[in-house]
Amino acid sequence: MYSSTVMDHFHAPRNVGDLPDADGVGNAGNPISGNTIALHLKIADGTVTDAKFRTFGCAASIAASSMVTEWVIGRTADEAASIENDTIAEALGGLPPTKMHCSAMAADGVRAAIKDYRSRHGTVRKD
Amino acid sequence: MDSTPFPETALPMASTYLDHNATTPVRSEVFDAMEPFFRDRFGNASSIHRFGQDARAAVEEARAQVAGLVNARPGEIYFTSGGTESDNLAIKGTACARKADGRHIITTNIEHSAVMNSCAFLEREGFEVTYLLVDENGRIDPGQVEDALTDRTILVSIMHSNNEIGTVQPVGEIGGIVRARGVCFHTDAVQSAGKLAVDVEAMGADLLSLSGHKIYGPKGVGAIYIRKGVEIEPTAHGGHHENDVRSGTENTVGIVGMGMAAELAAEERESEFRHLSEMRDALEARIRVEIEGVRVNGHPQRRLPGTLNVSFPGAEGESLIMSLDLAGIAVSTGSACTSGAIEPSHVLLALGRDPRTALGSVRFSFGRDNTMGDVDYVMSRLPGIVSRLREVSAASAGQVPV
Numbered sequence: 001m002y003s004s005t006v007m008d009h010f011h012a013p014r015n016v017g018d019l020p021d022a023d024g025v026g027n028a029g030n031p032i033s034g035n036t037i038a039l040h041l042k043i044a045d046g047t048v049t050d051a052k053f054r055t056f057g058c059a060a061s062i063a064a065s066s067m068v069t070e071w072v073i074g075r076t077a078d079e080a081a082s083i084e085n086d087t088i089a090e091a092l093g094g095l096p097p098t099k100m101h102c103s104a105m106a107a108d109g110v111r112a113a114i115k116d117y118r119s120r121h122g123t124v125r126k127d
Numbered sequence: 128m129d130s131t132p133f134p135e136t137a138l139p140m141a142s143t144y145l146d147h148n149a150t151t152p153v154r155s156e157v158f159d160a161m162e163p164f165f166r167d168r169f170g171n172a173s174s175i176h177r178f179g180q181d182a183r184a185a186v187e188e189a190r191a192q193v194a195g196l197v198n199a200r201p202g203e204i205y206f207t208s209g210g211t212e213s214d215n216l217a218i219k220g221t222a223c224a225r226k227a228d229g230r231h232i233i234t235t236n237i238e239h240s241a242v243m244n245s246c247a248f249l250e251r252e253g254f255e256v257t258y259l260l261v262d263e264n265g266r267i268d269p270g271q272v273e274d275a276l277t278d279r280t281i282l283v284s285i286m287h288s289n290n291e292i293g294t295v296q297p298v299g300e301i302g303g304i305v306r307a308r309g310v311c312f313h314t315d316a317v318q319s320a321g322k323l324a325v326d327v328e329a330m331g332a333d334l335l336s337l338s339g340h341k342i343y344g345p346k347g348v349g350a351i352y353i354r355k356g357v358e359i360e361p362t363a364h365g366g367h368h369e370n371d372v373r374s375g376t377e378n379t380v381g382i383v384g385m386g387m388a389a390e391l392a393a394e395e396r397e398s399e400f401r402h403l404s405e406m407r408d409a410l411e412a413r414i415r416v417e418i419e420g421v422r423v424n425g426h427p428q429r430r431l432p433g434t435l436n437v438s439f440p441g442a443e444g445e446s447l448i449m450s451l452d453l454a455g456i457a458v459s460t461g462s463a464c465t466s467g468a469i470e471p472s473h474v475l476l477a478l479g480r481d482p483r484t485a486l487g488s489v490r491f492s493f494g495r496d497n498t499m500g501d502v503d504y505v506m507s508r509l510p511g512i513v514s515r516l517r518e519v520s521a522a523s524a525g526q527v528p529v
Contacts (some may be wrong), residue, residue, distance in 0.1 A: 009447070011453060016519050033482035035443070056483070056520035057443035073354065 003093035009063035010066060013123040014070055017052040024117030028108035035061040035102060039070065041080075043117050048072050048080055053109070060095055060102040064088045071110035081114040083107045130294030143456045143501045146340075147494035148290050148318060148434060153384065154343040154495075160387040161345065164380040169336030172377040173368065196389040197316070197335060199352050205369045206382050209349035210317040210338035212362075214241035214284075216373065217313040217334040217352055218355050218449055220283045222249050225311065230254045233272060237261050237294075237474045238286055239315055241393045244285070255279075263428040263479050264427065265294030269301050276308050286315040287330070288323065291490055292425030292475040302331025311357060321392030322400060322431055333357045337389075339381060343495070344388030347457030358499040387440025399495060402432075403433035410502045411435050419443030424475060424488060432494035438475070438484045442516035447489050450512040456505055458491050480520045 002010070019040035027034035035057030042050035051069035055062050072080050082112050088094040089103035160252045163452040164185065170178030172186045186494075187201070189516055194201040195320065205403055207213045222232065232244055236258045246256045257275045259267050272283060283305045288295045299315050305312040313334035321342040327335055335352040353359060353459065365374025390401075414421055443461035451458055460472065471485035480488075491505070 008454075013519060033486070053520050054519065056441070058451045061443075062519055064448060078367065106425050 001095060003062075003089075005067075005093040006060060006063040006095065009066040009092065010059040011051075013062055013066035015052050015066065016031040016054065018054065019052050022052075023120065024113040024115075026111065026116060028077050028112050029057070029061075030107045036114045037061070037103055037105055039106075039113045040064070041117065043077060046078075048075055048077070048078050052092075052118030057105075058099070058102065060092075060099040061105060063092055064071040064095075064102045064106040065109070067091050068110060072110055077114050077117060078095060080110050083112070085111050133165055134285055136191055143497075143504055145491045145493060145501065145505070146457045146459050148490065148492035149459055150340045151296075151343045151495075153299075153345055154388070154391065156391060157344055157384045157387045161380050161384040164383050167244075168379075170379075172289075172379060174368070178430065181253055182377070183503050185377060185383050186377050187519060191380045191528060192390040193337065196339070197352055197392045198328055200355070202370075203327075203355055205351050205353060205372045206281075206377065206385070207349045207351055207373055208347055208378070209340070210239070210315065210336050211241040212351075212373075213336035213338070213349045213351040214239065214315055214318075215245050216359065216362050217336060218242060218245040218282065218284055218360055219249065221313070221334070221371075222254060223251075223360035224358045225281040226254075226489070229277075229281045231257070231277055231279040231281065233257045233259065233275045233280060235259045235261055235267055235296075236468070236477045237265055237289055238284070238293075239317070242286070242315060242498055243473075252313050259285075261477050264429075265272050265292050265424075265478055266426055266429065267296050267301070269297055269304055271503035272301050273304050276305070276310060280308070280310050282311045282313060284313040284315070287319040287325065288431045289371075289425070289474060291472060292317045292436045292478070293313075293431035294316075294426040295319070295429045295431065298330045298332070306331045306333070318431060318434075320389070320434065321396055322403065324396070327352055327354070334359070339385035339388060342385075342388045342392045345381050345384040348385045348418065350379055350385065352353075358470065393502075395495075400432045402495065403431075403493050405435050406497055406499060406502055407435050407491070408493060409499060410505060411437075412485065412507050413502065414509070417506060418513055419432055422480075424480070424482065434521055435491040435493075436488060437491070438488040439482065439513050440484050441520055442487050443520070445488055446516050447512065450516065451505075451508065454496045454508040454512070456508065458489050460488060464507055 007073040022040035022041040024041040037055045040052045051072050053065040055065040068072050084102040085107050088106045170182035172182040190204045191201040193204045250256050259271045289296050303388045311333045314332050315336045317338040319325050332355045337350045339348040363374050363403045422438040471482045475485035
């Protein structure tokens with residue numbers, strides 16, 4: 001059902017937690033009836049230097065959340081904001097079709113966190 | 128070189144199987160009874176020659192064995208491909224046969240998907256379906272059925288026991304009310320057989336569904352009880368097999384297996400009930416003490432003996448199942464038939480659970496080969512798994528206004 005990369009990130013998720021001094025926080029998912037992610041980013045000089053997450057959800061959601069923290073650290077805010085919905089699925093070695101929304105949720109979390117960062121730092125852009 | 132198409136290495140090391148409501152292994156007595164019919168005793172039960180008559184005798188013996196399990200006459204048992212087909216046949220077959228008398232059907236909001244989706248199909252065909260709402264323990268009050276009956280009602284279909292939460296319905300009282308009104312009463316007893324007394328007379332059932340693989344028989348075979356004199360229209364038309372109720376060459380191998388499984392289930396029901404109850408009660412008690420914030424779903428007393436459905440708020444069901452699987456423990460979230468979907472269980476929502484709590488629920492279902500050692504093993508792993516997933520979800524869950 002899941003790739004070995006998914007199972008690895010599910011079983012031993014990286015960067016679980018919160019960043020009390022986060023520069024951007026992104027919440028995504030469906031808090032009423034589905035999976036949710038809370039993604040905290042530390043950003044210095046326009047580059048993501050740290051990331052932590054909390055996720056309620058299935059194995060794919062937890063694995064995608066873990067993977068997105070690894071993916072986003074070291075990227076610029078612009079690079080992070082341009083994440084595609086299936087970027088994390090590809091990094092995980094693929095997800096079943098019914099689980100692609102988990103990859104999209106992780107991407108939504110990144111976009112929301114960058115948006116929050118920009119609004120705090122007065123750099124909101126019009127797309 | 129490995130020449131087997133399904134090498135055993137494809138299976139995980141799961142050693143503690145607690146998913147018997149999904150399916151059970153074929154027990155060795157059943158396998159031994161079936162084996163000759165694969166090859167040596169291969170006849171078609173409809174053939175006149177001795178090969179056919181040998182198979183016919185075996186099918187009829189199995190029919191008597193299944194009849195014995197539910198206190199029916201052998202002539203009232205018809206073999207099908209399983210519980211789903213039996214449910215479809217009962218509901219669509221009655222609707223088709225009795226539509227001139229009315230087009231109203233009564234069922235509940237926690238039925239198995241085979242009943243739910245058969246009723247949904249009939250709604251699209253112009254039938255009216257009343258879905259009675261269960262209480263917080265999953266029970267229907269017989270008075271609800273009485274109130275819902277109209278002079279256009281042709282069928283009431285209410286399951287004996289629920290596959291996800293184990294709640295047992297007062298089918299005896301319901302059957303009495305329904306039959307007094309001249310309406311046909313169907314009950315899905317797929318999960319009850321072998322665990323509870325299933326007696327078509329005590330239940331007042333006109334139609335009753337059974338499955339082979341839930342009682343240590345093979346998959347791909349089931350049965351339907353049809354009370355003598357009750358007419359239903361077949362859903363599969365063909366060569367008039369099974370007294371023209373269900374055409375298709377008899378699955379002799381499966382039927383023989385189901386017959387043996389039914390005979391053993393009837394013999395061992397009472398000891399099985401005690402064995403399953405003891406393990407389930409022990410697991411339930413330990414979960415309540417050793418894990419915070421849990422909620423047990425289903426009726427506290429009127430419940431299948433081996434079924435335990437628990438919500439672990441803050442942990443999601445699939446994550447729980449996969450973590451338990453990695454620890455060698457096989458369980459499920461409610462009905463395996465819906466596990467491909469993302470929606471929370473319709474049964475848990477029907478009890479009034481919020482969607483997130485419903486998503487964080489696990490069903491443990493014990494079987495005859497389980498021991499108290501399995502309870503100990505589960506409790507050596509489950510608390511840590513729940514707390515790890517709650518840790519992963521902590522702040523995210525905090526977003527939800529409670």
